[in-house]
Amino acid sequence: xxxxxxxxxxxxLIELSRQLRARPxxxxxxxxxxxxxxxxTMADEAVPDLLVVDAPRAxxxxxxxxxxxxxxxxxxxxxxxxxxxxxxxLLRAMRAGVREVLAARPAPADLVAAVDHVxxxxxxxxxxxxxxxxFISCKGGSGSTFLATNLAYALSAGGAKRVALIxxxxxxxxxxxxxxxxxxxxxxxxxxxxxxxxxxxxxSSSMVSxxxxxxxxxxxxxxxxxxxxxxEHIDAIIKLARRQYDFIVLDVGRSLDPVSVRALDHADTIYxxxxxxxxxxxxxxxxxxxxxxxxxxxxxxxxxxxxxxxNSDIRLKDLEEAFDTTQLRTMPNHYDAAARSVxxxxxxxxxxxxxxxxxxxxxxxxxxxxxxxxxQGAGLMARLFKRRKTDV
Ligand SMILES: Nc1ncnc2c1ncn2[C@@H]1O[C@H](COP(=O)(O)OP(=O)(O)OP(=O)(O)O)[C@@H](O)[C@H]1O
Ligand SMILES: [Mg+2]
Numbered sequence: 001x002x003x004x005x006x007x008x009x010x011x012x013l014i015e016l017s018r019q020l021r022a023r024p025x026x027x028x029x030x031x032x033x034x035x036x037x038x039x040x041t042m043a044d045e046a047v048p049d050l051l052v053v054d055a056p057r058a059x060x061x062x063x064x065x066x067x068x069x070x071x072x073x074x075x076x077x078x079x080x081x082x083x084x085x086x087x088x089x090l091l092r093a094m095r096a097g098v099r100e101v102l103a104a105r106p107a108p109a110d111l112v113a114a115v116d117h118v119x120x121x122x123x124x125x126x127x128x129x130x131x132x133x134x135f136i137s138c139k140g141g142s143g144s145t146f147l148a149t150n151l152a153y154a155l156s157a158g159g160a161k162r163v164a165l166i167x168x169x170x171x172x173x174x175x176x177x178x179x180x181x182x183x184x185x186x187x188x189x190x191x192x193x194x195x196x197x198x199x200x201x202x203x204s205s206s207m208v209s210x211x212x213x214x215x216x217x218x219x220x221x222x223x224x225x226x227x228x229x230x231x232e233h234i235d236a237i238i239k240l241a242r243r244q245y246d247f248i249v250l251d252v253g254r255s256l257d258p259v260s261v262r263a264l265d266h267a268d269t270i271y272x273x274x275x276x277x278x279x280x281x282x283x284x285x286x287x288x289x290x291x292x293x294x295x296x297x298x299x300x301x302x303x304x305x306x307x308x309x310x311n312s313d314i315r316l317k318d319l320e321e322a323f324d325t326t327q328l329r330t331m332p333n334h335y336d337a338a339a340r341s342v343x344x345x346x347x348x349x350x351x352x353x354x355x356x357x358x359x360x361x362x363x364x365x366x367x368x369x370x371x372x373x374x375x376q377g378a379g380l381m382a383r384l385f386k387r388r389k390t391d392v
Pocket of ligand 2: 144169
């Protein structure tokens, strides 16, 4: 494991590093003299798995700096050593993403035990690689942007998963507006044209931050910039994003071209979105034919029937026959709630949590994250408390 120790006290820095190097295994331990502010421009390769922070001063904004670092490098774990072990400090540290807080001068065995605990947690997460989920319309207006953005939000809503959405509709993409009213300061084409600057901090600062653990990389604002984005840029961005986020949701739109195909190549799962009318079904079959030619296996492609209504002329059974599958996922039709959500730029699961459509999105998100359904009737405090206990 790669460990960095940060302290203003050089003697303590050396002592802590010595204790950590004595831990059995092949850790690489770096010493950094100074405060967390020094780390915000760290290159991707330099980001440690674990940062041990000696005596951060809350009154000098160092916990806020740690929180910012946590956003920049979401996969990095923190251990903080502090004289202040008050409830207030602990809560603030946990909010900043700190996993363990130890006394200022911990016994070497306690420090090593805390590092073992972090190593075990990181190990059980496997190689730190996020999952790429791509949404593509079988035909315009199927709801793929709506589902991609709202699923991405639902994946992040438990607070434990870091989620990025990348809008790949290079002409007229509007995904960021489905979940946020902030104007994007940068877009996918800005990242592409400055690809030599690509690192965690450049990627994260180019995105609209919807919530602390959900960000959106918007589509180019001017269709003329669509051609700035090349397949090799997609390779670099997705490779980096996989290390930074648990889920990378791609709104691929409906055009098949070298850039979108490259994005689909990277996807772990592709969700073609269709509705229950013949034009969608025809185009859906064509799209699946293209996927077969691209040698995407059946386990990579999962059709979603959006705006599903049990009273439709075409029954689910007919669709299953048409697509030769028994595994069609459906999303119910709820026009009012969807329209309000899109018009206000507020995710539907937040705006109308009781809608059947919100339930279906949350169930899909839970299937992907493995998180349990919230306890019915539990109050906000109880839920917060439950989350904190399991998070830390
Ligand atoms: N399950 C649903 N129930 C009711 N309305 C929905 C549902 N899903 C999406 N919609 C509505 O359909 C509209 C079109 O959706 P969206 O823009 O996501 O389609 P799209 O496939 O991304 O279209 P395009 O091909 O233009 O990118 C949305 O404005 C939303 O209000
Ligand atoms: Mg769209």
